[in-house]
Amino acid sequence: MDPFEVTMNKALQKLAADIIPREDAKVCADNIIELLQTKSKFDIGRVCIAGSIGKKLTIIGSDIDFVLFINDERPMFGDVLEDFDNILTMTDSFNIRDVHVTKYSIQFKALGFEFDVLPAANFTKGLQLQGDTLIDIQQQRVLEHIAQDPKKYGYMYSSSLAEAAVRFMKQQDGFVNEMVRIAKFWFKTLHLNDLRNRSGAKNCIELIAVYVAKQEENMETKSYLRSFKRFIDYLKNFDNLNIHFETDEHRVLNKSRPRVMDPVNPYNNLAKNWDRQSIQLVKAYAHESNRRLEVLANSRAARLDQLFEPQPVYRPDMGEMFERNPTKIQWLVGTETFSRLPDLKVRNERFHTDHKLWGGLENIKKYFQFAILASTVSSCDENEMKEVVLNTISRQIYNSKVTRVSAEGEKHEDYDVTFTIPSSNQTAIRISYRL
Known part of the structure; x- marks a missing residue:
């Protein structure tokens, strides 16, 4: 083989x-x-x-x-x-x-x-x-x-x-x-x-x-x-x-x-309930997955985070929910000793009252889970996992590069939302966002 x-x-x-x-x-x-x-x-x-x-x-x-x-x-x-x-x-x-x-x-x-x-x-x-x-x-x-x-x-x-x-x-x-x-x-x-x-x-x-x-x-x-x-x-x-x-x-x-x-x-x-638009979408997504498999085979890289990156890669509707503010550090990505911390902590009441925003949180949490799990399977270390998360934010939400900022004194508790997603039995990736 x-x-x-x-x-x-x-x-x-x-x-x-x-x-x-x-x-x-x-x-x-x-x-x-x-x-x-x-x-x-x-x-x-x-x-x-x-x-x-x-x-x-x-x-x-x-x-x-x-x-x-x-x-x-x-x-x-x-x-x-x-x-x-x-x-x-x-x-x-x-x-x-x-x-x-x-x-x-x-x-x-x-x-x-x-x-x-x-x-x-x-x-x-x-x-x-x-x-x-x-x-x-x-x-x-x-x-x-x-x-x-x-x-x-x-x-x-x-x-x-x-x-x-x-x-x-x-x-x-x-x-x-x-x-x-x-x-x-x-x-x-x-x-x-x-x-x-x-x-x-x-x-x-x-x-x-x-x-x-x-x-x-x-x-x-x-x-x-x-x-x-x-x-x-x-x-x-x-x-x-x-x-x-x-x-x-x-x-x-x-x-x-x-x-x-x-x-x-x-x-x-069970195929009769699929409408034409859904069929065309699934066919397109399957073609893209096939392309990714070919790229990975040519580079000899078993990177499941790349194979299973959500499709479509860019979601303009997500960008509308998580608006970019050039005057603030909006995303903070780090690691945490995993001790059964809640996977989603919301500190801003606006997320509870705005149904659209809450739906966006659920979607992006799912994408982070996919990315971190696939990175774990691909044997990425913690720094590589953080980069995968930032790549998810960049590609899925903004369609432009978001870089990691290690600002002195920045704390996850100061942000509006914090995701805590286990990456092993001992550690988790923490991702925070503020409006």
């Missing part, structure tokens, strides 16, 4: 291990589930922790998905979602905020975690079964119901197949799971407006990654780099995607392209 590929494989494998969040959200999820089960006027048969946590694919910034199987109810769950909305907005516990009801789910934040709760139809009420037998019966009955009108029910009943979807992912080997994490990390570095919140978009990316990773099964040595390149190539040609996991082609009911068929629901094409 080529030495560059060996080095990149090690870096990508380490990234897959390091992007799992340090915090444990399960306790918070259990409390929210108990709240809804206790307070809801609807009969909740059982609960499935779905999404990234259920599938063991959690990465930085992953939200917490769980599915509540409702007895004697069928989509569209408008009354159920209204009931959940009332419960969540009326409780004083768990610091619940930003509650938002969508067509199929209710989304909110609690104790800093992002939740997405989906009601689902329970087709196994009263059955004293569990494990695979219960999942098989639920899946069979759901698909029989969808078959009555696939166009109407194909996506509507997807949440009712959550247990089967979680089982499918848990059946994959460690290499496949790691490649899915890497693909999800790449997807999170992209600016895609509202696509990430659109039904099925994240699952679509996961399944493309599963599909390309499984193609390594017959290789003598599995390659993370080769698999990632294949993933990028598929997205470069999104219009022609033809992905399904059925061994019998005649069972795949949707033959139009692009298609990424749900492995537990042959009626659900």
Whole structure:
């Protein structure tokens, strides 16, 4: 194997291990589930922790998905979602905020975690079964119901197949799971407006990654780099995607392209909800990632901070939020002994009251996390990490160079905002900004 590929494989494998969040959200999820089960006027048969946590694919910034199987109810769950909305907005516990009801789910934040709760139809009420037998019966009955009108029910009943979807992912080997994490990390570095919140978009990316990773099964040595390149190539040609996991082609009911068929629901094409603008953006981002891979290969540099630099590189909207003031030192970047300091400290009330500014903080925090993590994986030292952070500020926010200033007496506590992002178990990078 080529030495560059060996080095990149090690870096990508380490990234897959390091992007799992340090915090444990399960306790918070259990409390929210108990709240809804206790307070809801609807009969909740059982609960499935779905999404990234259920599938063991959690990465930085992953939200917490769980599915509540409702007895004697069928989509569209408008009354159920209204009931959940009332419960969540009326409780004083768990610091619940930003509650938002969508067509199929209710989304909110609690104790800093992002939740997405989906009601689902329970087709196994009263059955004293569990494990695979219960999942098989639920899946069979759901698909029989969808078959009555696939166009109407194909996506509507997807949440009712959550247990089967979680089982499918848990059946994959460690290499496949790691490649899915890497693909999800790449997807999170992209600016895609509202696509990430659109039904099925994240699952679509996961399944493309599963599909390309499984193609390594017959290789003598599995390659993370080769698999990632294949993933990028598929997205470069999104219009022609033809992905399904059925061994019998005649069972795949949707033959139009692009298609990424749900492995537990042959009626659900996860690529169908992508609008033309999103497809064109993802294709462009994939082409740029391919270009970066070629540059790194030519220079023999395994720099993941360069490969995974957020796209687009320059965000004018971020520059508008973090306005430049030539009369002040506005950015301070340093290191700190890591002792579980808060990752975001806001000292200026304007950031709390200005929704746009707060959204900018969330975005730039994410970019700093990506940059520092990728730098850590690339074995950069602390000084190099600081330069990567400054490069992120320069390129993402201002499209012009911001230099580090070591001014005598400058303290992070004197700035409006301070980000503290761990770079190891002992140290963290501190980044401060003032208006």
